[in-house]
Structure formats: C-alpha cells, structure tokens
Amino acid sequence: MADDLLIDLPDDKPVPTVATRRRTRMIHVGAVAMGGDAPVSVQSMTTTLTADINATLQQIAQLTAAGCDIVRVAVPSQDDADALPAIAAKSRIPVVADIHFNPKYVFAAIGAGCAGVRVNPGNIKRFDDKVGEIARAAVDHGTGLRIGINAGSLDKRLMEMYRTDPAGALVQSALNEARLFEDVGFHDFAISVKHHDPVIMIQAYRRLSEACDYPLHLGVTEAGPAFQGTIKSSVAFGALLAEGIGDTIRVSLSADPVEEVKVGVKILESLNLRPRQFEIVSCPSCGRAQVDVCTLAEQVTEALKDMTVPIRVAVMGCVVNGPGEAREADLGVASGNGKGQIIAKGQVIRTVPEDEIVETLVTMAHEMAADFAEQGSPQVIV
Numbered sequence: 001m002a003d004d005l006l007i008d009l010p011d012d013k014p015v016p017t018v019a020t021r022r023r024t025r026m027i028h029v030g031a032v033a034m035g036g037d038a039p040v041s042v043q044s045m046t047t048t049l050t051a052d053i054n055a056t057l058q059q060i061a062q063l064t065a066a067g068c069d070i071v072r073v074a075v076p077s078q079d080d081a082d083a084l085p086a087i088a089a090k091s092r093i094p095v096v097a098d099i100h101f102n103p104k105y106v107f108a109a110i111g112a113g114c115a116g117v118r119v120n121p122g123n124i125k126r127f128d129d130k131v132g133e134i135a136r137a138a139v140d141h142g143t144g145l146r147i148g149i150n151a152g153s154l155d156k157r158l159m160e161m162y163r164t165d166p167a168g169a170l171v172q173s174a175l176n177e178a179r180l181f182e183d184v185g186f187h188d189f190a191i192s193v194k195h196h197d198p199v200i201m202i203q204a205y206r207r208l209s210e211a212c213d214y215p216l217h218l219g220v221t222e223a224g225p226a227f228q229g230t231i232k233s234s235v236a237f238g239a240l241l242a243e244g245i246g247d248t249i250r251v252s253l254s255a256d257p258v259e260e261v262k263v264g265v266k267i268l269e270s271l272n273l274r275p276r277q278f279e280i281v282s283c284p285s286c287g288r289a290q291v292d293v294c295t296l297a298e299q300v301t302e303a304l305k306d307m308t309v310p311i312r313v314a315v316m317g318c319v320v321n322g323p324g325e326a327r328e329a330d331l332g333v334a335s336g337n338g339k340g341q342i343i344a345k346g347q348v349i350r351t352v353p354e355d356e357i358v359e360t361l362v363t364m365a366h367e368m369a370a371d372f373a374e375q376g377s378p379q380v381i382v
C-alpha cells in the first residue's frame with residue numbers, strides 16, 4: 001500500500017464483548033445452579049391453569065424444547081397447590097411456584113417438592129412475621145427462594161419513597177426482606193426488582209447489584225406484546241448483562257411463553273452468554289439488490305429455525321458486501337443478476353439461479369449439521 005494512504009492509528013486494543021460477570025453467591029434451583037460462575041439461565045412462566053396438570057406439563061415440555069431452564073407456575077388456589085406435586089415430579093426442568101397473597105401456598109409449594117418458590121413480600125399477608133418459618137421449610141426441603149419485588153405490588157410502607165425514587169424504593173424493599181432472611185441465617189435466595197420502564201429497571205438492578213451479592217433475576221415486568229416487549233427486554237437485559245449484572249432472565253411478553261424463551265435465548269446468544277445456534281446474517285437490501293433478499297432471508301430462517309448446531313448462514317443481496325460476509329459465515333450466498341454464488345467455508349462452490357438459492361442453502365446447512373454432529377461443533381466466530 002502506498003505510504004500516503006497510511007495514517008496513524010491508535011494501538012490495537014482487545015475489545016471486550018461484555019464485562020466480566022459480576023460474582024454473586026451461588027444458589028441452586030433444583031438441578032440448575034444460579035449465580036457464581038453458573039451460566040445465565042432462561043426462565044418463563046406457564047399460561048395454563050396450573051390445576052390442569054396435563055396442559056401445564058405439555059406447555060412445560062414446549063418451553064423446555066425451546067431452551068427454557070426453569071419454569072414458573074402460578075398458584076392462586078388450593079386446586080393449583082394440589083397439582084404441584086405431580087407437576088414438580090414430572091417436569092424435566094425445575095419448577096418454581098409463584099405465590100402472592102396467601103402464605104399457606106408457600107408452604108404447600110415447598111412441601112410439594114417445587115425446586116423454588118417466588119414470594120412477593122409486597123402482597124403476602126404479614127410476610128415479615130413468617131420469614132423464619134419459610135426459611136426453615138426451605139432449608140428442610142432444599143428449596144431456593146426468590147424475593148420478587150414488583151413496582152405494581154410494592155410494600156405500602158415504601159410508596160412515598162417510590163413517588164420520588166422508584167428504583168430506590170424497589171431496592172429498599174428487596175434489601176429489607178433480604179435482611180429478614182439473613183437474620184434467621186438463610187441466604188439461598190435470588191432477588192428481582194422488576195419495573196415496566198426499562199430505565200428505572202436498569203437503575204434498580206445496578207443499585208441492587210452494588211448493595212448485595214445475591215443472584216439477580218432480571219425482568220422488565222408487563223413489557224407488553226411481543227414486538228414492544230422484545231425490544232424493552234432486549235434493551236434492558238442487554239445493558240445490564242453487558243455490565244456483568246444478571247444471573248437469570250425472564251422475558252415477559254403478552255404472547256405465547258415459547259416466544260419469551262426464544263427471545264431470552266437469543267439475547268444470551270447475542271452476548272455470547274450462551275453458545276450460539278443457527279444464526280442468519282442478512283443484509284437489509286437496498287437499491288443495489290439484484291435478488292429479493294428479504295424473502296430469501298425469511299425462507300432460509302424459517303427452514304432452519306429448529307437447527308441446534310451453531311451454523312451461521314449469510315444471505316446478501318449484491319456483491320458490495322456479499323462475498324465478504326458470506327466468506328465469514330459457514331455458508332452463504334452472494335447474489336447478483338438473478339443468481340447466487342454459494343459460498344461454503346470461504347470458497348465459492350457453485351452458482352445457482354435465484355429460485356434455487358433457498359433449497360441449496362438449506363440442503364447444504366443440513367449436510368454441515370450432520371458433519372458437525374459427527375466431528376463436534378466448530379468454534380463459533382464472534
């Protein structure tokens with residue numbers, strides 16, 4: 001390169017992808033470790049009537065298949081509490097009972113063999129008086145707890161503070177309850193301080209993370225339907241996880257909970273906090289595109305959505321960035337003039353007409369997946 005093209009550049013420094021995970025105390029929710037150096041786990045919550053054991057177990061199986069690590073079930077009635085032993089025994093992933101208002105269901109859930117219980121101190125009657133008894137029952141059964149503080153059901157004593165400092169009030173409430181458990185020698189709990197506003201939620205978790213070393217369960221509560229909820233959760237979780245804050249996540253969507261799990265898994269994959277699976281790299285298209293990139297990308301994504309090996313497929317609309325991106329992927333197409341150059345592991349291997357691009361990519365992706373299964377997964381390029 002000619003010398004006059006070279007300008008002084010700053011020294012090359014390693015760019016961290018995310019901050020080092022903040023070190024928290026490790027607890028166990030059944031077989032899933034939470035906190036410490038355990039991987040960040042994905043949670044969701046069933047939408048079935050818990051008392052309908054078959055329907056609940058069926059939905060838990062769907063969530064498990066989508067990558068859910070821990071599942072929560074609502075327990076608003078005695079019928080639901082009665083269903084817990086069967087659900088806890090048959091679920092392949094740990095079951096957490098979600099308890100509001102009535103403390104007797106906390107004890108029922110612990111006795112039923114649930115791996116964890118979420119308690120909401122803000123609306124459980126005389127919760128503070130029962131902390132000692134709850135802690136003893138949890139120790140006896142090896143049950144993990146979550147102190148789940150929500151803006152919508154905050155302890156009445158903190159409402160005045162909430163009006164001027166909502167994040168502070170959430171944290172205050174959580175730490176007050178944590179101290180009650182500490183006073184009886186119990187520390188096996190995670191904490192959440194959820195708010196519907198991602199900015200307040202981020203502030204609350206940052207402050208909580210400074211103040212204690214309990215594992216933190218991240219959540220933007222009442223985040224909305226899938227589109228808005230996905231964005232709010234991704235922004236808030238992304239900000240915190242990139243600072244090393246967060247040990248388990250639950251995306252809350254007014255949608256099928258399987259979607260919550262898919263979004264949660266993708267958030268973790270995007271930050272390299274969970275091994276990446278199938279990933280598509282596709283350009284947004286523009287006036288230079290010589291094929292229908294959007295349709296091609298959608299068709300390839302749909303055809304490979306269940307692929308569990310870490311294959312990266314690039315679908316690019318023209319030769320500007322196409323060959324470069326396709327070369328960095330395991331498999332790709334760089335399109336031009338109604339045709340596609342198929343590139344595998346950096347080499348152009350054939351050119352096919354536009355209407356054969358999807359089929360060719362999908363077939364080759366499955367062949368690569370079979371090879372990966374035999375030889376072990378490749379190192380994921382990040």
Ligand code: SF4
Nearest residue numbers: 283285286289317318
């Ligand atoms: S790869 Fe080509 S078609 Fe796609 S956005 Fe870039 S310039 Fe446009």
